[in-house]
Amino acid sequence: MADDHGDRITAFIARMTSALGPKGVSTDAHEIEPHISDWRGRWKGSTPVLIKPASTEEVSKAMTLCAEYGLAVNPQGGNSGMVNxxxxxxxxxxxxxxMNKVREVDVLNDAMTLEAGVILTRAQDIAAxxxxxFPLSLGAQGVAMIGGLISTNAGGVQVLRYGMMRDLVLGIEAVLPDGRIWNGLRGLRKDNTGYDLKHLFIGAEGTLGVVTAATLKLFPRPAVKETAWVAVESPAKAVELLMLAKQASGGAVTGFEIVPKLGLELVLKHIPDTRDPLPTALPWRILMELSLPREEGARDMIExxxxxxxxxxxxxxxxxxxxEAQKAMVWKIRENIAVAERAHGKALKHDVSVPVSRVAEFMERGTALAHQMTPGVDVIAFGHVGDGNIHFNITPPPGADQDRFxxxxxxxxxxxxxxxxxxxxxxISAEHGIGxxxxxxxxxxxxxxxxDMMRAVKRALDPDGRMNPGRLL
Ligand SMILES: Cc1cc2nc3c(=O)[nH]c(=O)nc-3n(C[C@H](O)[C@H](O)[C@H](O)COP(=O)(O)OP(=O)(O)OC[C@H]3O[C@@H](n4cnc5c(N)ncnc54)[C@H](O)[C@@H]3O)c2cc1C
Known part of the structure; x- marks a missing residue:
């Protein structure tokens, strides 16, 4: 039986190599190694072969062969996902x-069409x-790729103004599990011709097919960004400040991140060259960013x-x-909370969201609950308060076995x-997905x-259950 499987894989690899050429197929353990564990080293896996198609047609050939041999498929972008x-x-x-080509930049349509392997920082640079x-911005932007960002419906730090990846995609090209290519690369803002199939692939976590390219929305570049570091007494005050800032700026708030005092202290302790621009005993900081079309009046507005x-x-x-140096410092503090927390030790992590109107209630009740259930724990609750998305992390009590906790x-x-x-x-998953x-x-x-509805969609597009089995559904 095992030999049958081994023979089948060997025959499959030979067919793949003749279809894609040696550059498109690898069984070299050294090359495969970084692809079979996650960025934190938390999960390890294995694969019989790494396929590296260079075009949509090659993805189609690969998927057709996988279907013929009845083999399951795991698509991978930058491998920066958080949910295994x-x-x-x-x-x-x-x-x-x-697959990292720029297919088109249509400036008059405020759109660009990129292949799935383009890294997010490059996509931002192409727009600039x-x-x-191109407003999507997140901690893993130097490695995360367009196909992965679409498949996880990524969020990040500008969602309150521009939305998540779902809001930034005009069209998608994907290869189905049977190898057929669906070209849905329409750069249309209006298209009422039935089910909007691109949305099935956004956030599908690779369970329905392989995303090979996307047409993405572009926006005017702000002329000026005003950034403030604000001390508040409570999450309730933070939400009040958000409402006030949105009203007063006419919706120009592009960043509104909450940082707890403990998170700040961990950053100052573990991350070199950081300092708090507003040293005070107050328990919360807000990183507030306004993006404005004109320099004139911008400073007056934030003041x-x-x-x-x-x-x-x-x-x-x-x-x-x-x-710019001061702006970089407050963003450095915000972006390093997770890193500093990891240096401090392990934590129970929750990537959760509630309506913005209930953020304060969640943070207060969640913190009380944690302390009541296990005295001595610390809660580090931080993140995208402007979207109702809080990273609610709980560190073990002193002396506890961290792994066991x-x-x-x-x-x-x-x-x-x-x-x-x-x-x-x-x-229970605001932006990282399910995996x-x-x-x-x-x-x-x-x-x-x-x-039932989700499983029906999965059965319709992937009847043999070969796309990313064991993830999401
Ligand atoms: C330091 C750090 C900070 C982060 N911050 C954020 C944040 O603020 N907001 C946020 O939303 N996420 C964040 N993430 C999570 C991660 O960056 C995102 O989930 C990102 O979208 C993953 O992109 P990727 O290319 O690395 O995808 P991968 O990790 O390679 O894949 C993610 C999933 O998508 C599937 N997939 C990948 N490519 C394709 C494709 N072409 N077609 C079909 N399926 C595919 C994979 O099978 C997998 O299920 C962060 C991660 C790190 C390491």
Missing amino acids: GSVPQGEVLISLKR EHDRL SLLGDAIEKGVAADAVICEN VEQDGLPMSKAVHDLIASLNGS RLKRDELAWRKSPVEM
Whole structure:
């Protein structure tokens, strides 16, 4: 039996090599190594072969052969996913890294068409070269690729103004599990011709097919960004400040991130060359960014907005960044909270969202719940308060076995946090997805009717269940 399987794989690899050429196929353990564990080294996997197609036609050939041999497929982009979706578990691994061409930049349509292997920072640069903005921005932007960002419906730090990846995609090209190519690269803002199939592939985590290219929206580049570092007394005050800032700026708030004092202290301790621009004992900081079309009046706007907030008792204190170095410093603090937290030790992590109106209630009740269930834990709750998306992390009590806490003893607390989220009409995965990590929980958290609809879509497009088995569904 095992020999049959081995023979089949050997025959498959020979056919793949003659179809794609030696550059498109690798069984070299050294080359495969970085593709079979995640960026944190938390999950390890395996694959019999790494396929590296250089065009949509080559992806189609690869998928046709996988179908013929009945082999499961794991598509991979930058392998920066957080939920154990991109690490192969014995499947054929298809890396999109060689598919990195710019197909078109249509400036008059404010759109660009990129292949799935283009890295996010390059996509941002291409937009900037055409005096446009591609607004998606996140910590892994130096490695995450367009196909992976689409497949996880990535979020990041500008969602409150520009939306998630789903809001930034006009069209998609994908290869189906049977090898057929669907060209849905329409750069249309309006297209009411039935089901909008691109949305099936956005956030599908590679369970329906391989995304090979996408037409993405572009935006005007802001002339000026004003950035402030604001001290507030509570998450409730943070939400009040957000509302005030949105109103006063006419919707120009592009960043609104909450940083707890403990998170800040960990960054200052573990990350070199960081300092708090507003040293105060107050328990929360807000990184607020406004993006404006004109220099004139921009500084006046943020000054009067913050003056008003302090006068009304919404903000306690604030500094406005005077130059690019100061802006970089506050973003460095925000972007390094997870890194500093990891240097501090292990933590139970929750990537959750609630309606913005319930963020403060969630943070207060969630923190009380954690302390009540396990005295001595610390809660580090930070992130995209402007989208209702909080990274709610809980560190073990002093002296506890960290692995045991994260893998066993803390799990009832995680369930309680997610129960609280459900009671507030929230989501147990705001932006990282489901993967293998949350698959079991999703199945009982979602309603039977919702799971039935999702499974029906999966059966329709992938009847043999060969696309990313064990992830999401
Ligand atoms: C430091 C750091 C910070 C992060 N910050 C954020 C954040 O702020 N917001 C956020 O949303 N995420 C964040 N992430 C998570 C991660 O960057 C995103 O999930 C990203 O979208 C993954 O892109 P990728 O190319 O690395 O995809 P991968 O990790 O390679 O794959 C992710 C999933 O998509 C599937 N997939 C990949 N490419 C394709 C394709 N072409 N067709 C079909 N399926 C495919 C994979 O099988 C897998 O299931 C962060 C990660 C890190 C390491």
